[in-house]
Amino acid sequence: MNETITTATDTNTQNEAAEETTERGSLRWSTVLVWGGVIALLALFGWGLLNANEGRPEEGTVAPDFEMQFFDGYQWKDLENASLEDMQGQVVVLNFWASWCVECRVEADLLESTWRQYRDQGVVFLGVAYVDSEQKSLAYLEEFGITYPNAPDLGSEISNEYKITGVPETFFIGKDGQVSDFVLGPVNATMLQNEIQTLLAQ
Amino acid sequence: MKKPTLYLFLLLSLLLALPAVAQEPVTDDEVNAVARDLYCPVCENTPLDVCPTQACQDWRDEIRMQLAQGKSEEEIQQYFVERYGPRVLAEPPREGFNQIVWLLPIAGVVIGAVLFGLYLNNLRKEGVDETGEVAQSTAPVPPPAADEDEYISRVEKELRE
Numbered sequence: 001m002n003e004t005i006t007t008a009t010d011t012n013t014q015n016e017a018a019e020e021t022t023e024r025g026s027l028r029w030s031t032v033l034v035w036g037g038v039i040a041l042l043a044l045f046g047w048g049l050l051n052a053n054e055g056r057p058e059e060g061t062v063a064p065d066f067e068m069q070f071f072d073g074y075q076w077k078d079l080e081n082a083s084l085e086d087m088q089g090q091v092v093v094l095n096f097w098a099s100w101c102v103e104c105r106v107e108a109d110l111l112e113s114t115w116r117q118y119r120d121q122g123v124v125f126l127g128v129a130y131v132d133s134e135q136k137s138l139a140y141l142e143e144f145g146i147t148y149p150n151a152p153d154l155g156s157e158i159s160n161e162y163k164i165t166g167v168p169e170t171f172f173i174g175k176d177g178q179v180s181d182f183v184l185g186p187v188n189a190t191m192l193q194n195e196i197q198t199l200l201a202q
Numbered sequence: 203m204k205k206p207t208l209y210l211f212l213l214l215s216l217l218l219a220l221p222a223v224a225q226e227p228v229t230d231d232e233v234n235a236v237a238r239d240l241y242c243p244v245c246e247n248t249p250l251d252v253c254p255t256q257a258c259q260d261w262r263d264e265i266r267m268q269l270a271q272g273k274s275e276e277e278i279q280q281y282f283v284e285r286y287g288p289r290v291l292a293e294p295p296r297e298g299f300n301q302i303v304w305l306l307p308i309a310g311v312v313i314g315a316v317l318f319g320l321y322l323n324n325l326r327k328e329g330v331d332e333t334g335e336v337a338q339s340t341a342p343v344p345p346p347a348a349d350e351d352e353y354i355s356r357v358e359k360e361l362r363e
Contacts, residue, residue: 030317037313044302100256131244131257131286133264156243156287166244 056163059180063092063173064161068126068151071138076124076149084173091123091199092173093192096159098132099140101167107186108144114192115148122175123196128153130167174199228269236265236275239292240282249292
């Protein structure tokens with residue numbers, strides 16, 4: 001009789017211990033789950049912040065490569081598509097603009113006249129129409145008699161690569177494919193001439 | 203009028219009337235119905251239907267033109283995504299890494315519910331025994347310290363007096 005009671009008590013104790021172990025196990029797992037989730041979320045936000053704070057290409061760094069699908073009549077060397085890499089060995093003046101941008105109109109004539117001056121000296125001017133409809137872009141190019149290669153920023157990929165914050169913005173890229181300078185807002189004749197002369201001399 | 207001539211006349215009238223029906227002007231409401239689900243990257247956080255900038259006005263003109271060409275809302279959205287990137291959409295596309303935006307809240311609710319359930323279960327087991335009575339704490343109550351015991355005796359004695 002005593003043995004039976006002892007056995008029953010033992011079984012109860014074992015059951016309780018097993019239950020307690022299961023509870024502890026589930027609690028431990030839930031703690032791991034919560035902390036895992038918190039760490040994953042923090043990592044995600046950190047990654048997002050790092051990406052958001054990544055600035056535009058700095059001077060002396062390699063200019064991000066991109067592919068352009070030129071507007072009809074505004075090709076480079078009669079090619080419909082070209083990448084920045086194809087232009088390596090030449091000085092590149094990369095200008096972001098839009099037909100709705102008032103400041104872009106200030107520099108439009110200057111860009112065109114400077115392009116005409118340097119087009120046969122190993123200088124390429126590239127216009128990238130930012131957040132602009134094709135119809136309006138073409139009307140703008142015609143209005144200012146622009147002849148240098150121009151393309152829409154399809155998928156906003158080029159502006160994303162260069163982290164532009166508005167238009168106009170101009171990047172000067174050397175023969176070695178590195179960014180040499182950047183201008184926020186309209187360029188003026190002096191800075192344009194100086195930048196191109198310096199890059200041609202390198 | 204003879205019958206064949208009449209049919210020919212009716213057919214010609216119908217053909218002449220078709221372009222007039224097709225060129226029915228697109229209303230602002232129709233344009234805005236498409237525009238409200240799009241965001242221009244220049245003016246972030248402002249839906250296209252209420253954005254006052256020239257860039258957004260140009261986009262609305264583009265929508266109007268495409269609606270007039272008979273394009274559907276989906277086709278117009280697709281055009282804008284191809285041209286300006288997926289960030290123009292009010293709702294990120296449910297594919298790739300973007301799926302996390304949709305899955306995270308659901309996962310959060312499910313995990314929260316499981317944890318809350320575990321917590322309640324734990325509380326129930328700790329607080330109530332099988333007979334429904336509040337269980338005593340399993341930890342033994344430490345005996346009062348000797349000086350504390352003496353102090354209590356004195357207080358009780360004075361209270362009796």
